Amino acid sequence: MLWIKCFHVLGVMAWMAGIFYLPRIFVHYKEGRAAGEDVRRLVTMAGRLYGFMTLMAVVALSLGIWLWQGYGYAGTWLQVKLLLVLGLIGYHLVCRVFVQRLRNNAALPNGAMLRLFNEAALLLVVPILIMAIVKPFS
Secondary structure, eight states, X not given: OHHHHHHHHHHHXXXXXXXXXXXXXXXXXXHHHHTTOOOHHHHHHHHHHHHHHHHHXXXXXXXXXXHHHHHOOOSHHHHHHHHXXXXXXXXXXXXXXXXXXXXXXXXOOOHHHHHHHHHHHHHHHHHHHHHHHTOTTO
């Protein structure tokens, strides 16, 4: 099970790298487009990064379910963590909507809102880490 946990953590790390970087691409796209710059490469980067982070999300979630079944964890901390992970999946899906908008040359929120969106992932990730490591409600 330790190998599964190792690859689960690697999958989560890769997924989070995408979760934290992709919204920065959105900000650069929005601000670059407003400045009249060529932003086509950012559209390509966003699409490829989204594909990579989706693959890593599937790996992380699949191995997480395997760990959950193998260890049989139960408790309020796990329920809270799973609820937060569902929120992170929702965040991931909002990123998909924004990538589609880039591809279709459609409107995105303004730069300030995209910056807030970028930081919002921490509101999910930090409590997930606390639940996984500290298990405050055990």
